[in-house]
Amino acid sequence: MKKIKFAFGIHNHQPIGNFDFVFEEAYQKSYLPFLQVLKNHPSVKISIHFTGILIDWLEENHPDLLELIKDMTAKGQLEVMSGAYYEPIISVIPEEDQIGQINKLSERVRTLFDYDPKGMWLAERVWEPTLPTPLNRANIKYTILDDTHFKYAGLRDEDLTGYFLTEDMGNSVALFPINKMLRYTIPFQEPQKTIEVLREMADEEGNNLIVFADDGEKFGVWPNTYRHVYEDGWLENFFSVLEENSDWIELVHFSEALDSLKPVGNVYLPTASYAEMMQWALFPPTYKEYEKFEHILRDQNLLDHYGIFVRGGFWRNFMSKYPEVNIMHKKMLRLSRLLREHSIPEKEEYQKALDHLWAAQCNCPYWHGVFGGLYLSHLRYAIFNNLIDAEKILDKHRDLPKLEKTDFDIDGQEEILIETAVHDAYFKPDKGAILFEYDFKPAGKNLLDTMTRRPEGYHEKLKHAVFVGDYEQGNSGETASIHDLILTKERDLMSRLHYDLYERRSLIDHFLPLNCAIENFADGEFAELADFVNQPYDLENSQQNSVSTILDFRRKGELNLDGNRYEVELHKRVTVFHEKAEIQIDYELINHSSQLLNFLFAVEFNFGLQAGQAEDRYYYDENGRLNPSYLNSIGILPAAKMIGLKDEYLKIDVNLFSEQADAVWRLPVETISLSESGFERVYQSSAVLMVYKVELNEKFRFTVKQVVQSI
Numbered sequence: 001m002k003k004i005k006f007a008f009g010i011h012n013h014q015p016i017g018n019f020d021f022v023f024e025e026a027y028q029k030s031y032l033p034f035l036q037v038l039k040n041h042p043s044v045k046i047s048i049h050f051t052g053i054l055i056d057w058l059e060e061n062h063p064d065l066l067e068l069i070k071d072m073t074a075k076g077q078l079e080v081m082s083g084a085y086y087e088p089i090i091s092v093i094p095e096e097d098q099i100g101q102i103n104k105l106s107e108r109v110r111t112l113f114d115y116d117p118k119g120m121w122l123a124e125r126v127w128e129p130t131l132p133t134p135l136n137r138a139n140i141k142y143t144i145l146d147d148t149h150f151k152y153a154g155l156r157d158e159d160l161t162g163y164f165l166t167e168d169m170g171n172s173v174a175l176f177p178i179n180k181m182l183r184y185t186i187p188f189q190e191p192q193k194t195i196e197v198l199r200e201m202a203d204e205e206g207n208n209l210i211v212f213a214d215d216g217e218k219f220g221v222w223p224n225t226y227r228h229v230y231e232d233g234w235l236e237n238f239f240s241v242l243e244e245n246s247d248w249i250e251l252v253h254f255s256e257a258l259d260s261l262k263p264v265g266n267v268y269l270p271t272a273s274y275a276e277m278m279q280w281a282l283f284p285p286t287y288k289e290y291e292k293f294e295h296i297l298r299d300q301n302l303l304d305h306y307g308i309f310v311r312g313g314f315w316r317n318f319m320s321k322y323p324e325v326n327i328m329h330k331k332m333l334r335l336s337r338l339l340r341e342h343s344i345p346e347k348e349e350y351q352k353a354l355d356h357l358w359a360a361q362c363n364c365p366y367w368h369g370v371f372g373g374l375y376l377s378h379l380r381y382a383i384f385n386n387l388i389d390a391e392k393i394l395d396k397h398r399d400l401p402k403l404e405k406t407d408f409d410i411d412g413q414e415e416i417l418i419e420t421a422v423h424d425a426y427f428k429p430d431k432g433a434i435l436f437e438y439d440f441k442p443a444g445k446n447l448l449d450t451m452t453r454r455p456e457g458y459h460e461k462l463k464h465a466v467f468v469g470d471y472e473q474g475n476s477g478e479t480a481s482i483h484d485l486i487l488t489k490e491r492d493l494m495s496r497l498h499y500d501l502y503e504r505r506s507l508i509d510h511f512l513p514l515n516c517a518i519e520n521f522a523d524g525e526f527a528e529l530a531d532f533v534n535q536p537y538d539l540e541n542s543q544q545n546s547v548s549t550i551l552d553f554r555r556k557g558e559l560n561l562d563g564n565r566y567e568v569e570l571h572k573r574v575t576v577f578h579e580k581a582e583i584q585i586d587y588e589l590i591n592h593s594s595q596l597l598n599f600l601f602a603v604e605f606n607f608g609l610q611a612g613q614a615e616d617r618y619y620y621d622e623n624g625r626l627n628p629s630y631l632n633s634i635g636i637l638p639a640a641k642m643i644g645l646k647d648e649y650l651k652i653d654v655n656l657f658s659e660q661a662d663a664v665w666r667l668p669v670e671t672i673s674l675s676e677s678g679f680e681r682v683y684q685s686s687a688v689l690m691v692y693k694v695e696l697n698e699k700f701r702f703t704v705k706q707v708v709q710s711i
Contacts, residue, residue: 003249004209034219035065081119083122093336094336118258124274124363127271150269151308152270277315315367368456377608420579423439427551434508435448453499453500466487486678496670510528522687537570582706600693612668642655670683
């Protein structure tokens with residue numbers, strides 16, 4: 001009789017910062033019922049992975065599940081895998097953090113489940129060839145990757161009948177290939193389909209090994225899967241079918257396969273992840289070309305045969321594609337280095353700082369695919385919140401304030417970093433001397449955690465989208481077939497799709513026509529009269545005294561009025577106070593021509609305060625709340641000298657003041673991205689502009705103050 005070995009793996013994870021109700025729903029619909037069904041089939045053994053984030057939540061909210069895991073592990077039914085505790089993309093964090101995170105989860109598994117883990121789950125299956133070294137140093141014997149990784153190296157399906165060894169600098173690790181077919185059959189097709197796949201791979205010796213490993217959330221959390229997997233009995237039937245065929249299907253843990261089988265061979269894999277992730281890492285023009293090429297191959301029935309030669313991009317390019325990702329990542333690297341350079345003598349305090357740093361390495365907001373990720377502000381907030389909490393511990397053990405000139409974001413240009421015990425203010429002279437990160441430490445909040453509206457490869461599909469309400473009522477018409485149907489949560493969402501020509505940060509200097517309407521500005525349908533936005537400013541002077549740090553920026557540019565060009569000069573003196581969260585910006589505009597110049601000048605600020613339409617987050621002025629006051633409202637305050645933004649949830653009060661202002665504009669910055677239920681508009685930040693009607697003869701001076709307080 002032909003036999004086969006079958007290794008079944010499950011990975012369970014929720015990101016740092018996710019809502020508690022999401023954790024609870026996943027527990028009720030997936031984590032608990034899956035193990036309850038499995039317990040009733042004691043001869044079915046699987047390997048399971050819980051991220052440290054999820055273990056912490058379960059320990060606090062459902063410790064009985066951890067006891068169940070311990071009991072099933074003791075009986076040999078479960079093998080518990082390790083991993084990096086907070087589920088980072090492990091190849092893009094420092095090696096000390098790689099090893100530290102793995103060791104932390106391995107120790108947690110040993111303590112909670114009395115089990116010494118041999119292998120680990122690799123977040124998003126992002127593989128890089130140097131990983132065997134840190135994995136080996138963290139005592140990891142194996143990890144699990146998609147079979148496409150192996151096919152990119154030149155192997156074929158018939159070669160993937162077991163595990164392989166790879167190494168880096170003599171440090172080895174075993175690699176198990178996940179069978180792609182099983183990822184599609186489990187749990188979406190009848191159990192018998194999986195049996196057929198296994199039977200095709202069985203042989204007389206019974207030493208062939210086939211692997212399934214995937215997210216646990218697909219067993220109950222993914223749309224319509226709870227009914228299918230549990231109420232309709234799919235999982236119960238699946239485990240029963242495995243038991244009925246146990247005479248030729250031997251279920252093994254990955255660690256048992258290592259002990260009982262020899263490796264198929266050694267292999268060196270290229271950098272890779274699953275195919276969709278590599279497509280998402282492409283820039284929008286090539287993203288769309290990639291899709292077209294795949295369609296051509298599919299239409300000509302060539303994709304199955306030649307698909308392994310069609311690959312997307314490299315995961316690390318998310319840091320190039322999205323400056324928002326790059327800023328998070330480089331802030332994380334900076335803190336990782338600083339924590340190791342400065343002595344924190346108390347071990348418990350040092351570990352607490354490390355835990356905040358490691359939590360800020362959670363992968364989910366560091367990339368964007370078809371759903372969520374970077375575009376979810378609550379996930380970005382959790383990253384910066386942990387980074388700032390780690391920095392606050394560090395601040396106790398270093399001299400502050402700091403003024404540093406360095407290429408922070410590794411773009412070949414020097415940034416200016418001011419760090420105090422109260423706030424951090426980071427500037428980019430080469431991009432308009434903008435403020436690109438502002439960390440208000442009392443609240444642990446980066447107020448410039450914003451998103452720029454930019455093209456996405458999938459935006460083309462929005463033209464063909466159907467309003468979800470029409471689809472549910474059966475009125476979708478001929479817009480799309482049911483197989484290609486794309487839904488939107490709002491009607492006419494295409495009209496809301498706008499792109500920015502600059503990063504949504506603060507201290508952005510705009511020269512605008514006198515008749516520029518706020519609606520045109522909000523939609524990005526306006527023209528700059530001068531060449532200052534995104535352009536380099538000279539840093540003429542930087543000085544630090546006991547009270548503040550002062551930066552003097554200057555740029556000469558051209559102002560285009562009525563087809564004529566005039567030379568204008570802008571001085572921007574930024575004073576960052578050390579012991580209070582206050583920044584003063586003194587402007588001077590100089591006319592180098594003899595012509596009187598008339599235009600609007602506006603200084604743009606952006607504030608990412610999480611919720612656009614919540615009662616506890618609102619605009620106000622000297623007379624109280626505005627009407628409307630929501631942070632996603634649009635409007636003009638004529639003759640206003642101040643505006644406030646209050647976030648009672650985060651306990652933050654932001655004020656902007658300017659005695660010389662002629663008006664204050666406020667408008668929301670909203671992106672359009674995909675969610676599981678279709679295209680949706682997402683509030684990202686509030687843009688506030690201090691606007692001046694300038695009649696520039698020789699010089700025009702004004703001052704803006706930004707003051708942030710806790711409430």
